[in-house]
Amino acid sequence: MSNALSGKGRVSAELIERIRAKASEVGYVPSQAGRALRTGRTGVLGLVLPDISNPLFPQIAQAIEYAASNIGYGVLIADSRGEVAMQTEAVNRLIEQDVEGIVIVPRRGTRIADIGCPVAVIDSPSTPGNTVAADHWQGGQEIVEHLTGLGHRNLVLIGNNPASNVQNDRIGGMKSRIPSDGKAEVLWIEPLEQEWGKGCLLGLAGKVAEGFTAFVAVSDLHALRALTELHRAGIGVPEEASVTGFDDLLWSSVVTPGLTTMRMDMPRIAEIAVGALARVIEADCPETSRTATGTVASVEMTKVPMQLVVRQTTAPAASPTPEMSPQTPEGKCLC
Amino acid sequence: MSNALSGKGRVSAELIERIRAKASEVGYVPSQAGRALRTGRTGVLGLVLPDISNPLFPQIAQAIEYAASNIGYGVLIADSRGEVAMQTEAVNRLIEQDVEGIVIVPRRGTRIADIGCPVAVIDSPSTPGNTVAADHWQGGQEIVEHLTGLGHRNLVLIGNNPASNVQNDRIGGMKSRIPSDGKAEVLWIEPLEQEWGKGCLLGLAGKVAEGFTAFVAVSDLHALRALTELHRAGIGVPEEASVTGFDDLLWSSVVTPGLTTMRMDMPRIAEIAVGALARVIEADCPETSRTATGTVASVEMTKVPMQLVVRQTTAPAASPTPEMSPQTPEGKCLC
DNA sequence: TTAATTAGATTAAACGTTTAATCAGATCTG
DNA sequence: CAGATCTGATTAAACGTTTAATCTAATTAA
Known part of the structure; x- marks a missing residue:
């Protein structure tokens, strides 16, 4: 009832304590649905991937989920399974679920249209509309x-x-x-x-x-x-x-x-992506959350440097290869 | 307003059409929040994984997401990043998000306690409380x-x-x-x-x-x-x-x-898991969705057969190896 | 012809939360 | 001491949907 006042308004410390006690006694957990309805905030972000079976998906998903949960958001996933048609369909499913923003790793060559909610694109710095990417x-x-x-x-x-x-x-x-x-x-x-x-x-x-x-x-x-x-x-x-x-x-x-x-540096990339989302969400929200302008183009694109990991498959080049002339003329595919 | 009547109640075909028209004209999309509040159904399942960076996670996630979206559910992910403590924390985050059920791939040796919502466990047939698994x-x-x-x-x-x-x-x-x-x-x-x-x-x-x-x-x-x-x-x-x-x-x-x-056969496993969840959700719901009993133990555990994929790393054993006696005596680790 | 039934439309209530508004009492000021 | 100010508690309204209830008019039956 007034549990929320625990932050705003003016309540006595005594009352606040009494509420807390009763709450945990009854095992009360605030319903997200009610809150969502009143505030328009669902606290959920969408993550759409071109193809979940992409082997580096785990890194992305893990990083996004971590970054999101750190600032209090949940992550709803959607997979476009490589098909470009399903990509927009996936996005639609997500906004129907009332996500407040979407992190999208677009399929090759796909351009993200302006949908009705904030979007952060993770692809490559050369992609138009990109938000953040590894360099x-x-x-x-x-x-x-x-x-x-x-x-x-x-x-x-x-x-x-x-x-x-x-x-x-x-x-x-x-x-x-x-x-x-x-x-x-x-x-x-x-x-x-x-x-x-x-x-x-x-x-x-x-x-x-x-x-x-x-x-x-x-x-x-x-x-x-x-x-x-x-x-x-x-x-x-x-x-x-x-x-x-x-x-x-x-x-x-x-x-x-x-x-x-x-x-x-996936953790970094994810942090920037969801951070950008959170910023426009929390900015746009007071006024018209439904009419959010779409892409997070406002925040300038960021490049995150990559890091060299040296293991054992690299070593000094063999001594200037005495016989460096092409001995096997055919460089063709040997299939 | 009465758009929903498009299925229940009694409305004229004419009115239904008029509503539809106006709806798409204004670009109306029903708010999940409102529906969730009224019906208690959020249409969201949770998926918690022991460690997203597990290389076969993509298969699982993709299959679960697919199976779930097929029957109209969204999938909220949570990662316990290997730590057993975070597993329960992840579960809590999910139920706070009002998920209607949880698919969980438990961390090794972890037992899933009875939480306040339907749970399907994917692990191994030897795991107590398991719901479905590959054989x-x-x-x-x-x-x-x-x-x-x-x-x-x-x-x-x-x-x-x-x-x-x-x-x-x-x-x-x-x-x-x-x-x-x-x-x-x-x-x-x-x-x-x-x-x-x-x-x-x-x-x-x-x-x-x-x-x-x-x-x-x-x-x-x-x-x-x-x-x-x-x-x-x-x-x-x-x-x-x-x-x-x-x-x-x-x-x-x-x-x-x-x-x-x-x-x-991940698609099959996922289908069974979310199917089981959906069944108890849609059964329990009418009465007390909040008081759902927990595990989906009722539905009997299922074993899904695995399939052999023959490629090139297997071939007939070398001819009865003439010199089969142990020539290199040390079978130790050569590190 | 009138009452009973019914189809279809409209209205109302409820879900659980947050935020604003109202209220009562106490402290303070002139 | 009366009026003003303030503190803390209580009440009310609103979010958008669904479902039940009410209401009107038209069709049917007696």
């Missing part, structure tokens, strides 16, 4: 600096799909740090698989024969693939070739050798 | 049947922690299918790491020297570790040794060679 470009730079610092000059950059902003940023950053006396070749997996079938070999052995000494993947997933393919071909990692990934997925540390990779 | 025992049986069918007789079973019900079930099932002319040795990783440090070698090369031809892990994570360790030691997979995992994590298909593993 993928800087991450790309740092990983190749690490490799060039070890003496590597000829790098194979491994990506999956050139349509991804994130992947492009990472590869862009990598390229920008290739020394003038070195060279880099980009290898896109998806087109390759279009032609040779899913799970095909990437022809990495051929690359080392051509003189490449390092394989720089845009994701630990692809790094793992490279790692095992090289192992299989009898090429020692890191003695004969170095391999790096991105994202520091869980298993990066359990493979042998441990994978050198770049890690995002 | 880990059967999974263990099937994977070794696959291996013995290929002629393997001496298997190393790799687990992490003997305190896990799930792992014990799997290993139990495995053991139950070891043929009389074969042998099996269990290798627990966690105690090993206690002694030799995290990420230490498991001494697998020694095992193949002793005559073991197959490594059966309780998780793809450990299988991956075994796979790379064997590769590293120059032991061919699957020519010289077979390796299998569990759970069919995302990357199981991208490693080279692709990992043979057992997959849970």
Whole structure:
């Protein structure tokens, strides 16, 4: 009844105590529904992901949930399962559930329309309307600096799909740090698989024969693939070739050798994202919560630096490879 | 106002149409808060996980979210981040958010107390109070049947922690299918790491020297570790040794060679779990939703069979290994 | 023709909370 | 001491929905 007065208004300490006592005696818990109806605040944020089965989803979800619960919000999840149509449908489901704001990790190439509630976008700094993201470009730079610092000059950059902003940023950053006396070749997996079938070999052995000494993947997933393919071909990692990934997925540390990779500061990113949401929510609320303008474009976009995690898949480049001329002419996919 | 009458009561088709028109004209969306207050139904389920960073969390979350949204429920997530204390705290946060039921994947060894709302537990059939789970025992049986069918007789079973019900079930099932002319040795990783440090070698090369031809892990994570360790030691997979995992994590298909593993039927499990919840919710609701009895113990526990996924890490056992005597005497951890 | 039934529309009450408004008593001021 | 001020408690209104109840007019039956 007046329990809420425990903060506002004027009540005697004695009364407040009596209420408290009775409350816990009866096991009273305030109903969120009632509060929500009166105040228009549900205390719930939505989180929509392009595809929950994305391996780095756990990091995102965990960080968002943590950041949200820290400032008193719950997190309602929705999965667009990769389909772009379901993305808007998921958003609709969330706003029907009266979420006060939405954190969205958009599917590749998707633009988030102005919906009726505050939105924070986590994608890549190159995405229009983005709110916060890891600095993928800087991450790309740092990983190749690490490799060039070890003496590597000829790098194979491994990506999956050139349509991804994130992947492009990472590869862009990598390229920008290739020394003038070195060279880099980009290898896109998806087109390759279009032609040779899913799970095909990437022809990495051929690359080392051509003189490449390092394989720089845009994701630990692809790094793992490279790692095992090289192992299989009898090429020692890191003695004969170095391999790096991105994202520091869980298993990066359990493979042998441990994978050198770049890690995002997810807790930070999540904190910024939900923080931005909370700010516009708590600002807009007094007036017209239903008519909230949509995107949190007002708050300037933030880039969070990535961090290098050095493990065992990187080592100094093999001595200037005496036979560096292309011995195996075909660098093709060996599928 | 009477929009809801669109289902109950008696209204003319004409009026119903007029309402609809006006509604969409004004862009009216019914407020969940109001409905929740009146009906006591929030349409939200909670999902609490022992540790979101668990790599198979995506599968669980995705499946639960899908099953829930299919029958009109939203899913609020909560992470107990491994700490048992936070598990109950997470549950409390959820019920404060007025969830109508909770799906919980309990932390190892945790027992779920009777809280004030319906609960479905997903763990292992050996866990008391469990509602639904994959049939880990059967999974263990099937994977070794696959291996013995290929002629393997001496298997190393790799687990992490003997305190896990799930792992014990799997290993139990495995053991139950070891043929009389074969042998099996269990290798627990966690105690090993206690002694030799995290990420230490498991001494697998020694095992193949002793005559073991197959490594059966309780998780793809450990299988991956075994796979790379064997590769590293120059032991061919699957020519010289077979390796299998569990759970069919995302990357199981991208490693080279692709990992043979057992997959849970998560969609099915999720459907059963949220189905059970929905049933008791919709039954209890009319009377006393606040006084719901707690666990969904009433509905009998269900075991969902696991499915074998054969890829390339398993092959017929090498010809009866002529030199099967233990050449490398030390089977110790080589860390 | 009148009373009884009924379809369809309108009104009212209730859910549990918060916030504003009202009220009674006490302290203070002129 | 009377009127003004203030403190703390109590009461009332409102949020948006659903469900029950009331009300009107029209159709049917006697």
